[in-house]
Amino acid sequence: xxxxxxxxxxxxxxxxxxxxxxxxxxxxxxxxxxxxxxxxxxxxxxxxxxxxxxxxxxxxxxxxxxxxxxxxxxxxxxxxxxxxxxxxxxxxxxxxxxxxxxxxxxxxx
Amino acid sequence: xxxxxxxxxxxxxxxxxxxxxxxxxxxxxxxxxxxxxxxxxxxxxxxxxxxxxxxxxxxxxxxxxxxxxxxxxxxxxxxxxxxxxxxxxxxxxxxxxxxxxxxxxxxxxxxxxxxx
Numbered sequence: 622x623x624x625x626x627x628x629x630x631x632x633x634x635x636x637x638x639x640x641x642x643x644x645x646x647x648x649x650x651x652x653x654x655x656x657x658x659x660x661x662x663x664x665x666x667x668x669x670x671x672x673x674x675x676x677x678x679x680x681x682x683x684x685x686x687x688x689x690x691x692x693x694x695x696x697x698x699x700x701x702x703x704x705x706x707x708x709x710x711x712x713x714x715x716x717x718x719x720x721x722x723x724x725x726x727x728x729x730x
Numbered sequence: 731x732x733x734x735x736x737x738x739x740x741x742x743x744x745x746x747x748x749x750x751x752x753x754x755x756x757x758x759x760x761x762x763x764x765x766x767x768x769x770x771x772x773x774x775x776x777x778x779x780x781x782x783x784x785x786x787x788x789x790x791x792x793x794x795x796x797x798x799x800x801x802x803x804x805x806x807x808x809x810x811x812x813x814x815x816x817x818x819x820x821x822x823x824x825x826x827x828x829x830x831x832x833x834x835x836x837x838x839x840x841x842x843x844x845x846x
Contacts, residue, residue, distance in 0.1 A: 624774070624776075653831070655831040655832060657832050657833065659775075659833075665838075666825060666836040666837065666838050666839060667775065667825070667833075667836055668836075669832070669833065669834050669835075672832040672834065673831075673832065678834065710774065710775050712775075712777075712833070714830075714831040714832075717789045718777060718780065718789050718790075718791065719765065719777045719780065719831075719833070720777060721767075721774060721775040721776065721777055722774070723774055724774040724775070
């Protein structure tokens with residue numbers, strides 16, 4: 622039940638793109654197409670941004686996209702905006718439990 | 731609209747117990763699995779437990795096995811987390827969330843502080 626590995630931080634200027642990685646194992650990220658990404662602003666609850674690797678819930682801008690290759694999933698935020706500055710967490714179903722990533726703080730320069 | 735409202739948090743001494751509740755509305759509660767997830771102040775998210783829609787299956791993170799119990803009352807649209815033998819490291823904001831493979835809606839959380 623180890624946490625998924627994410628880089629602690631990522632940054633980009635407005636309009637640029639940033640990609641966050643999420644590395645697990647064949648027992649979680651690599652074994653299921655149930656990777657989700659959550660955005661969390663300070664003092665707020667996490668918000669679902671991507672589910673089942675690459676699907677966007679209604680209302681989430683198409684600037685947010687997800688992908689997966691082997692045991693590593695990725696979230697890309699294109700056309701960065703000031704309101705995208707937040708913490709981002711990946712999550713994967715792992716059979717009988719769910720795992721979260723270590724979290725990445727995205728800064729908009 | 732989907733609403734999840736946690737309650738029951740507070741300050742408790744090590745070794746004591748606390749029960750959290752999560753009142754659900756805006757969806758058919760009896761058809762969804764539910765989770766508890768916690769977040770230590772300033773730190774990341776940690777999955778705690780999940781319960782199937784009918785309560786038939788329950789799974790826990792190793793660090794709470796034997797101390798925490800997840801349950802639900804489908805007649806009251808309410809999820810619970812009974813926390814016994816609390817430790818300082820259980821201090822966190824506890825969120826309830828809807829779903830099984832994907833946690834699509836979250837409550838605002840309730841703070842549990844374990845301190846003497």
